[in-house]
Structure formats: C-alpha cells, structure tokens
Amino acid sequence: MTHNDETVATPGVESEAELAFEGALRPKSLDEFVGQQKVRGQLQLLLRAAEMQNRTADHILLAGPPGLGKTTLAMIVAHESNRPLRMSSGPAIQHAGDLAAVLSSLLPGEVLFIDEIHRMARSAEEMLYLAMEDFRIDIMVGKGAGATSIPLDIAPFTLVGATTRSGLLPNPLRDRFGFTAHLEFYDESELEQVLVRAAVMLDLEIRSEAIAEIAGRCRGTPRIANRLLRRVRDFALVNDVSASRDAVRAALELYDVDQLGLDRLDRAVMHTMLTRFDGGPVGLNTLAVSVGEEAETVEAVVEPFLVRIGLLTRTPRGRVATRAAWEHFGMAERNSTLFSDEL
Numbered sequence: 291m292t293h294n295d296e297t298v299a300t301p302g303v304e305s306e307a308e309l310a311f312e313g314a315l316r317p318k319s320l321d322e323f324v325g326q327q328k329v330r331g332q333l334q335l336l337l338r339a340a341e342m343q344n345r346t347a348d349h350i351l352l353a354g355p356p357g358l359g360k361t362t363l364a365m366i367v368a369h370e371s372n373r374p375l376r377m378s379s380g381p382a383i384q385h386a387g388d389l390a391a392v393l394s395s396l397l398p399g400e401v402l403f404i405d406e407i408h409r410m411a412r413s414a415e416e417m418l419y420l421a422m423e424d425f426r427i428d429i430m431v432g433k434g435a436g437a438t439s440i441p442l443d444i445a446p447f448t449l450v451g452a453t454t455r456s457g458l459l460p461n462p463l464r465d466r467f468g469f470t471a472h473l474e475f476y477d478e479s480e481l482e483q484v485l486v487r488a489a490v491m492l493d494l495e496i497r498s499e500a501i502a503e504i505a506g507r508c509r510g511t512p513r514i515a516n517r518l519l520r521r522v523r524d525f526a527l528v529n530d531v532s533a534s535r536d537a538v539r540a541a542l543e544l545y546d547v548d549q550l551g552l553d554r555l556d557r558a559v560m561h562t563m564l565t566r567f568d569g570g571p572v573g574l575n576t577l578a579v580s581v582g583e584e585a586e587t588v589e590a591v592v593e594p595f596l597v598r599i600g601l602l603t604r605t606p607r608g609r610v611a612t613r614a615a616w617e618h619f620g621m622a623e624r625n626s627t628l629f630s631d632e633l
C-alpha cells in the first residue's frame with residue numbers, strides 16, 4: 291500500500307529507521323501481541339490443533355487496514371509453530387513462474403507469507419489454488435499447441451495471506467483459506483499498552499497522560515502509535531522538555547495530526563467531500579481524483595477509519611459525509627463557504 295505524500299499518521303511510507311524500529315518492536319508471541327483477543331484465541335486453537343496432529347496448520351487469511359499487525363501475526367504463526375518463514379508479496383508475483391519458483395523451493399512445513407495477496411497476477415492465483423489444496427503445481431512446458439503441463443509435488447506448507455482489500459480476492463482463493471481473521475482498529479487502552487511497550491524500548495520517560503493523548507490520536511493503529519511516539523520523543527529531545535501532554539499536543543500539531551488523529555490526507559478527503567461535493571454522495575474514483583490520490587489508497591487506508599469514527603458513510607450511491615463531519619470541521623451542513631482556508 292503506497293501513497294505519494296509522506297505524512298506522519300498515514301501508514302505506507304516508511305524510512306529505513308522507521309522500518310528498523312518497527313521490526314524491533316514486533317511482538318514475538320501471541321501472548322505479547324496486544325488486543326485482537328478473538329483472533330488471538332482463534333489462531334491459538336488452530337496452531338495447537340495442527341501441533342497435536344503433527345501437521346501443517348490450515349491456511350490463514352489476515353484482512354484489515356494497514357498497520358494493524360498482519361505481518362506481525364504471520365511472523366508469530368511461524369514462530370509459535372516453530373516453522374521457518376518465507377516472505378513474499380502480491381506485487382512481486384506478476385507471473386505464474388514467480389510463484390512456481392517460490393512454491394517449488396519451500397521447505398516441508400514452511401510458513402509462506404504473501405502480503406497484499408490481492409495484487410498477485412491472475413495466472414499465479416490459479417496456480418495457488420492447486421498448491422493450497424493438493425500441495426501440487428502444474429508447470430507448463432512449451433508454447434501453443436505443443437504445450438504440456440507437468441505436475442510437480444511441493445512440500446506441505448501453511449499459507450498466510452494478508453490483504454487490505456479482502457473483497458478483491460476471487461472466491462475460489464478465499465474459500466481455500468481454513469481461517470480468515472478480520473483485524474479491527476484498536477481501542478485506546480490497547481494502544482496505550484502498545485505505546486508503553488514502545489516507550490520502554492525507546493528508553494523514553496513519558497507521563498501516562500501523554501501516552502493517553504497519543505493513544506487518542508493514532509487512528510486506532512499500532513504502527514501510527516509507534517510513529518507518533520517517535521515524533522514526540524524527537525520533540526522532547528530537541529526542545530529539551532519532558533514528554534508531557536503539552537509536548538504531545540505541540541508535537542502533533544507540528545505534524546498536522548488533529549484531535550481525532552486525522553492527518554493531511556484524511557482531512558483533504560473530508561474537505562473535498564464537504565466543500566466540492568456538498569457532503570456527497572460522491573463516487574470513490576471521483577473523490578480520489580479530486581484529492582490526487584489512488585482510489586485504492588482512499589478506499590483501504592483513509593476510508594475505514596473515517597467510517598469507524600462516524601465521519602463518513604458508504605452508500606450504494608457513493609460516499610456521504612455525516613452530520614458529525616460537518617460539525618467536526620465547524621461547518622453548517624451543505625454550506626460550502628465557511629471552509630475555504632482550512633487546508
């Protein structure tokens with residue numbers, strides 16, 4: 291998932307330092323993994339059953355917005371079941387041959403993680419059906435009328451697929467996962483736990499009100515929580531102040547993160563809806579073009595949170611701003627004149 295403009299709150303554009311920090315922070319076990327209680331319980335059962343029967347665990351699909359812990363959970367699945375992990379991603383699999391190379395070199399019992407699995411090539415998807423079901427692939431040899439397919443057995447494996455857009459997966463692929471976990475946005479107390487853990491790792495002394503302030507502004511997303519914490523750490527360091535609630539407010543204001551955690555892109559989407567489309571309904575593609583962003587990013591990154599906090603609804607006729615949205619931006623409903631200098 292990418293988008294063009296680097297903002298502190300929207301997931302997608304990571305510097306090397308951010309990625310290294312993220313890696314160090316990843317919980318290693320289901321017990322360390324904060325929140326998502328239901329999913330954790332379901333995964334625990336699935337892994338335990340496989341272990342008791344000495345077989346590979348069923349294939350797992352992890353669905354949800356970016357930064358909620360899909361990659362982390364894939365790593366935990368491998369770690370908890372004591373299996374090696376192979377990582378790939380949909381955009382890296384543009385031909386069936388790319389997938390054949392990965393599948394044919396898997397070790398027995400290996401966990402194969404495919405991130406953004408909805409972006410894999412169609413031809414590879416078809417190969418994956420057979421591999422998931424029968425641990426076999428058909429390799430095509432030759433071209434045209436003389437082409438033949440040679441069956442090749444592959445090692446049993448567990449596929450962990452991650453997607454921000456499960457609706458885009460074809461049914462035959464979705465049906466072959468033994469378990470689908472829908473990851474939810476985190477509540478504030480869970481985010482506080484994530485932040486306390488990260489502060490300890492950063493060796494940052496921070497007050498509990500400051501932690502609570504960040505937890506309320508990180509879009510329900512652990513990745514953003516960790517990133518905002520780093521910006522607060524920077525702010526405290528450079529200004530030689532303690533990491534207090536005031537420091538959090540000042541740092542987040544500097545980075546354009548408002549009280550609800552909305553960042554520049556969230557606000558651009560809402561601003562466009564309210565001022566240019568009178569609150570909607572407006573179609574996804576029109577909205578995306580108007581804010582200069584890809585429709586996929588608006589749909590998978592921006593909208594889920596705006597829907598969750600009640601600023602936007604999806605209707606069959608398009609996206610509609612709610613009354614709460616008009617209020618949050620201090621505008622009278624369907625009055626487009628009050629807002630022109632906001633962004």
Ligand SMILES: Nc1ncnc2c1ncn2[C@@H]1O[C@H](COP(=O)(O)OP(=O)(O)OP(=O)(O)O)[C@@H](O)[C@H]1O
Nearest residue numbers: 312315316323324356357358359360361362512513
């Ligand atoms: N439940 C959690 N408890 C603690 N930390 C978490 C949790 N979930 C995610 N994190 C932290 O958030 C960061 C992002 O998580 P992760 O990379 O797993 O998200 P993702 O859903 O795979 O995102 P994307 O879809 O963008 O790949 C990691 O640094 C991880 O440590």
